[in-house]
Amino acid sequence: MIPAAPAPLHPAPSHAASPRWQQLWRDAVRDPRELLAMLGLDADGLGMSDEAAAQFPLRVPHGFVARMRHGDPHDPLLRQVLPLDAEMRPMPGFTLDAVGDGAAKAGHGIIRKYRGRALLIATGSCAIHCRYCFRRYFPYAEETAAAAGWREAVAAIGADASIDEVILSGGDPWSLATPKLAELTDALAAIPHLKRLRVHTRLPVVLPERVDDALVAWLASLPWPVTIVLHANHANEFDAHVDAALDRLRATGAMLLNQAVLLRGVNDSVDALTALSERGHAAGVLPYYLHQLDRVQGAAHFEVPDDTALRLHRELAARVSGYLVPRLVREVAGDTGKRPL
Numbered sequence: 001m002i003p004a005a006p007a008p009l010h011p012a013p014s015h016a017a018s019p020r021w022q023q024l025w026r027d028a029v030r031d032p033r034e035l036l037a038m039l040g041l042d043a044d045g046l047g048m049s050d051e052a053a054a055q056f057p058l059r060v061p062h063g064f065v066a067r068m069r070h071g072d073p074h075d076p077l078l079r080q081v082l083p084l085d086a087e088m089r090p091m092p093g094f095t096l097d098a099v100g101d102g103a104a105k106a107g108h109g110i111i112r113k114y115r116g117r118a119l120l121i122a123t124g125s126c127a128i129h130c131r132y133c134f135r136r137y138f139p140y141a142e143e144t145a146a147a148a149g150w151r152e153a154v155a156a157i158g159a160d161a162s163i164d165e166v167i168l169s170g171g172d173p174w175s176l177a178t179p180k181l182a183e184l185t186d187a188l189a190a191i192p193h194l195k196r197l198r199v200h201t202r203l204p205v206v207l208p209e210r211v212d213d214a215l216v217a218w219l220a221s222l223p224w225p226v227t228i229v230l231h232a233n234h235a236n237e238f239d240a241h242v243d244a245a246l247d248r249l250r251a252t253g254a255m256l257l258n259q260a261v262l263l264r265g266v267n268d269s270v271d272a273l274t275a276l277s278e279r280g281h282a283a284g285v286l287p288y289y290l291h292q293l294d295r296v297q298g299a300a301h302f303e304v305p306d307d308t309a310l311r312l313h314r315e316l317a318a319r320v321s322g323y324l325v326p327r328l329v330r331e332v333a334g335d336t337g338k339r340p341l
């Protein structure tokens, strides 16, 4: 989900034979002024910050920019990626390790916070940089499972029979090349106590080209039921390309869920939340979690107060089918699960 600025981010290969998605990845927009020019916006008066961009660089694929509204500085997709002055204002309570991942780490790239589940920080790279990201300051460079050649992660999972589900997270695990993913799952396939595989990824939404033949073939070959937890915060993040990618994922038998973060100025209205659930459902995705923002430094301007969050959630529940209502949760450092609000 979130890449740390100082890490040597994407190992995007530069040879000609690389898959198309990797080329699109490399071509992502990285200059805030270029992004604004593409949208017909003037940088003056938007509160844009070069300092924030230097700390956590802008990154957004062209296909995602194409879903932003031209000429609208309040566009909900733009707000998720544009570096702002507001990020540089220190706020009490907003810290560097907001969810206690530093403390929960049990081995290279593994977080064991929840019973039965091992969360693997596969890589720190992401195709998009979301300004509110809770892993914004996570020291990925030393701690990704892929960087350790998967060996330590696989050994730790193999040694603990209480783990029946492996969750690939990050960063975005699908920013790794498919053969690298296959290397991991080949090793995991030898562990008898694993029953489920889960992938937390934003890539099918932000760069749907990632769902290519190789990825689909890999998914279809896996020996476990697979759940893919996507991350979309606004209905406008879906388009025909995303729909097609999600169709292909579902055709492998994978279950598709979505997690969203409640974000001021992005989706903090009952209309926006309704549209998100309904648009996701139209694409074959059920809502899973609606997260209260993790209180990470630089994200305070996205925070929605708890009473507002609860009211929005209640209004959503009154409006849509029960299965279109995500669980409203907050992560609390040291807890053994997400805490319902």
Ligand SMILES: *Cc1c(COP(=O)(O)O)cnc(C)c1O
Pocket (backbone or CB within 6 Å): 111, 113, 114, 117, 118, 119, 167, 331, 337, 338
């Ligand atoms: C959210 C989360 C999980 C998975 O929790 P579920 O409630 O099963 O979705 C596992 N590990 C970490 C570190 C998490 O943040």
Ligand code: SF4
Pocket (backbone or CB within 6 Å): 001, 002, 003, 125, 126, 127, 128, 129, 130, 133, 134, 135, 170, 171, 172, 202, 231
């Ligand atoms: S894709 Fe996920 S991990 Fe990456 S920056 Fe966005 S929220 Fe964070």
